[in-house]
């Protein structure tokens with residue numbers, strides 16, 4: 001930890017596009033304040049690059065407060081830098097020391113094709129969500145919130161699952177490139193709540209089939225995703241999805257459809 | 259949709275891994291039975307031979323059981339192989355070594371390799387013991403196969419014993435991940451009991467690994 005401005009050595013993946021070859025390029029960035037976030041540090045580097053007339057490094061980001069899930073990158077071999085429950089935008093430079101060398105790569109997985117430099121296309125996650133990560137049962141006017149009783153432990157568990165921000169770190173860190181954690185979180189969250197019940201079987205079937213067709217890998221229970229997830233989502237939700245899917249595959253009936 | 263949902267199950271990532279899980283647990287059960295039977299080696303040559311003879315005299319029933327076992331094994335191995343081949347394609351290829359040290363374990367990462375070693379072991383094991391030298395012995399006036407002698411003779415070789423011990427350590431490693439993993443795959447991870455499933459998996463791996471390995475060493479000392 002340091003309180004003075006730092007100079008860092010960076011090795012950053014540069015790649016013009018999906019069709020071209022990429023490589024790690026060395027950079028030196030001066031004047032990094034320990035109070036800066038990791039993304040601000042890259043901003044500083046990009047300003048230096050632009051001033052020199054070079055192409056700035058492309059990277060995804062949006063909220064910069066740990067809730068949007070955009071800031072995908074692999075820092076020193078770990079998604080989001082591997083700090084517990086932390087997205088890249090919430091990693092602060094005080095965690096590093098003057099003179100450190102940091103290697104930054106894009107998220108890599110078959111389901112996340114590279115766009116440019118550190119930016120990848122994570123829309124496969126949205127495609128899975130679009131197959132059922134919501135409730136569409138028509139219920140008429142909103143009723144009194146207190147009319148639907150949900151035990152506190154269940155509500156808590158559903159809330160834990162709902163914390164997923166769709167960042168894709170689980171996919172990027174999975175040795176199989178599988179998307180089971182974010183999908184499990186959504187299927188589990190909705191299966192826990194009464195509002196999600198009517199569509200639960202069809203949701204499980206559709207989302208799992210979509211997941212499998214988009215180039216995500218097969219989960220083999222490494223649990224690396226759980227360790228990497230910035231929202232601390234547990235693989236218990238994958239287990240609940242496995243149960244839901246098994247149940248749905250053998251009991252789903254067109255007639256029960258809502 | 260009913261039939262198509264079931265059809266898809268057997269092609270889906272989750273469906274196939276659940277089949278790997280169920281067959282894996284069945285194989286775990288088989289190992290316990292096998293080990294229990296083998297422990298008769300330590301009781302006496304007659305006890306072991308009589309037990310083997312009982313199994314042989316099941317006749318056609320034995321073939322059915324063996325075919326079932328072979329089917330379970332082939333399904334387990336075939337599906338796991340297929341899932342792994344697909345995963346080789348889907349995983350991200352990083353320049354940097356990636357690992358948080360908080361998720362994957364040595365056992366979980368080496369599942370395909372330990373599985374392959376166990377396959378080779380199984381083939382050699384069947385050749386050298388089940389289809390090994392055929393001796394005969396008379397116990398209580400009944401002529402039967404002297405599998406005890408075949409076994410002790412086989413393990414008189416230090417190389418055979420060492421290979422066997424190695425294979426059993428591999429089996430322990432494989433099941434140390436596989437046992438609890440199968441529960442997770444089936445969806446039996448809910449609340450606090452999963453910690454105990456993990457513990458049980460470790461105990462299982464150690465007991466079975468040490469049991470078979472210890473027995474082979476015992477046979478070696480007996481025959482040497």
Ligand code: SF4
Nearest residue numbers: 164165167168170229
């Ligand atoms: S489960 Fe965790 S790691 Fe995966 S997308 Fe959601 S927040 Fe990100």
Ligand code: FES
Nearest residue numbers: 064068069071089
């Ligand atoms: S930029 Fe939104 S979570 Fe990091």
